[in-house]
Amino acid sequence: MNISPFSLGVSMAAVSIVSSLSTSASAFSLGDYNLVVFEDVTSNSDVEGSAFIGGDLLGSSSNYCIKCDAGGSFFPFDGVGLKVVGDIEGNPKNVNNGTDLEYGGNLNAIVNMNGGGSIIQNSNLANEFTQLKNFLSNESTLYSNLASNSSINVPGQQPGPVIFNSSGDSVAVFDIDAADLFSNKTQQIELNLNGSSTAIINVRGTSANWNQGNIVGDLVSDDEVKEKVLWNFYEAETLNFNLALYGSLLA
Incomplete structure (x- = not known):
């Protein structure tokens, strides 16, 4: 799916509640991330919690984990505010509240780690994302029915x-x-x-x-x-x- 520039306010707790409708066992929960995109993202958006992007992160400046206060409901379960399977390009990105950045491709943009989070290259992100994508696709079908x-x-x-x-x-x-x-x-x-x-x-x-x-x-x-x-x-x-x-x- 391709997403053009948008501003998104999302909530972790909401998807945690909805996930209880599914009875299948999974390593994932719908509450794990606030934004998941299967392909590239060209964005100037704000995301209140964490994001997992299956392709490249492109476009102008965008912000992640803007409400991820330590101990709050938006703080990511693994401490990572932004995961990008591919490359990070374009204008500076902001990862906030001391959360980390993980990426699998090339880092070709400035990323401001506001609050002191770490920047980590993770070669396993593609495998992790494939599992998450399968889980989310099944959940979406369940709710649509x-x-x-x-x-x-x-x-x-x-x-x-x-x-x-x-x-x-x-x-x-x-x-x-x-x-x-x-x-x-x-x-x-x-x-x-x-x-x-x-x-x-x-x-x-x-x-x-x-x-x-x-x-x-x-x-x-x-x-x-x-x-x-x-x-x-x-x-x-x-x-x-x-x-x-x-x-x-x-x-």
Whole structure:
């Protein structure tokens, strides 16, 4: 999957909750990383927690582990704030809060290790990533097959909000087409959890272009709500996000 420049706010706790829906044994958890991309990333984004990139990291300056305070819920399980299987190119990158950087290819960019983390070349990252990719692909398929139990209001002829209304079940499941979610009629995106402990938003479509319609409400202002939301772009090949997505992203 290719991801164009975007700003992403994600939460480790959210995917940890969702991962309990799977009964299969695995060395991985959906809570291990806040951003996982299967191929190259060209990014100017901020990632609140840790990231694992299966290809090269390119583009202008980007930031990782900006909320990884020691002992906090965003701090990576292995202390590594950024893993890149391939090369690191482009403008300076920032790895924050004393977390480490691991890379498998060539380091051709300045990386600022804010807080004193280490830079480590790791030849085993490709094998580790292959296992993680298989796990995540299986999880994405599992969630995409869940039956929707909650409603979505989308704009009609006139511009308006996209509103996700949970059924109030413990796990709220939504199903929406990317073209409806990010249409030119979408003015804002809002989620009402209504007591649900987890929200899984399955988004159909091989590509998504999001350049209007900010997320509003508790999903922006309340970290506890962010920790309960998983956006599952289970068919995605290309995501082009120019606005901030809150919750956890699986694609």
